[in-house]
Amino acid sequence: MKFDVSTILLVIVAVIPGLFAQRTRNQLVPRSFAPQGASAELAELVALGVATHGILAFLLATVSLLIGWIHEGQPDYYFSKLDSLIVSQWFSQHIVEACLIASAYVFVSFFFSHWLGFLYGVWRSNSPFTTRLFAKATWLRKRFGVTGLLGERPIIYEVLNPALDRDGTKSVFVELEMKDGLGFYSGQLSQFAIVKDDEPHKPVYLIDVWYKKDRNDDYISVATDGIMIDLADAVTLLVKQVDPSLPVGDQPPISEEIAALAYKFVE
Missing domain, CATH: 2.30.30.100 (SH3 type barrels.)
Known part of the structure; x- marks a missing residue:
């Protein structure tokens, strides 16, 4: 049996965080019983996983801006340091440190995706955006007869x-x-x-x-x-x-x- 390293890394980075988020969300709100193929299921897991990494990147960037502004007086101080860093050269010279940092980030993403799934479940159960939209958008009801979204819950x-x-x-x-x-x-x-x-x-x-x-x-x-x-x-x-x-x-x-x-x- 052959192992594709790139496929394994893709599953660890993109799919598993989405799986943790999906399981936590399903504990708060029931998932749809509508038939869903393997491609749709995989797409949902990847979307949740990518969202996890995107939110983590945004939070790390925000923290870097704050630390740079507080300690160095320049919000983009650490961004400029990263721009001047030759990543491939640093990795080749610090293999152990790079592996530890990557492993730590992966485990942090697993933990973070679990709590993101909780937020997804709360958001899905309340649907604050769509509720307010249809509560105020009277023109949707008058012109198109749209009164709300059909629910998929039993x-x-x-x-x-x-x-x-x-x-x-x-x-x-x-x-x-x-x-x-x-x-x-x-x-x-x-x-x-x-x-x-x-x-x-x-x-x-x-x-x-x-x-x-x-x-x-x-x-x-x-x-x-x-x-x-x-x-x-x-x-x-x-x-x-x-x-x-x-x-x-x-x-x-x-x-x-x-x-x-x-x-x-x-x-």
């Missing part, structure tokens, strides 16, 4: 993902009406599977679970740490997001309130 994520406000993350409570008259389950949503919209099996995990057999019955607390339910076995799903900082009473008001909503929904 519906279950849009419905069950906890909303954010200025005080923190809201708690999600749900009530599920089971098929074949198997009763109603109500509780706080702890976890849910992010799958395609056409996937019938969508598990959700509830804690602080309450149950009743018929709609007019009273809820009874279920003596369990939690329960996992497949939405494929449910008829209806009611969702209510609640601010956890609000005071609650001795009884389970969330379950009763959701039950009331379910009753109104059926009527």
Whole structure:
């Protein structure tokens, strides 16, 4: 098996930083389930990797300008030093130092790309630029009928993902009406599977679970740490997001309130 050194270096420099950034971003927002070929996947990794090196170069240049301005009185002092440096000659005379510097930069780029992926995820989840653009660009709606961008995230994520406000993350409570008259389950949503919209099996995990057999019955607390339910076995799903900082009473008001909503929904 032959190893191409240039290909290995290209993967280390351009692809792996993009992979770290992509994995971190996918931990914050679900990636698109749309089919994506190998070329598109590679292009995204390379784009994220190149962006990592570009931002690092910009930061290093900014630091060099500041240090040159503070210590030497000339912002471009270190740039002029680099311009006068014969890189090939320096590398040939300082092989060990060059390898150490290159290795250090590679590891720094890996670490930096990880946190860039976090920023990418935050930016993608909030979409501040497009949100403000479509909020103010009324001419797009009047002339072309464009009201916003189509999202690629599955519906279950849009419905069950906890909303954010200025005080923190809201708690999600749900009530599920089971098929074949198997009763109603109500509780706080702890976890849910992010799958395609056409996937019938969508598990959700509830804690602080309450149950009743018929709609007019009273809820009874279920003596369990939690329960996992497949939405494929449910008829209806009611969702209510609640601010956890609000005071609650001795009884389970969330379950009763959701039950009331379910009753109104059926009527």
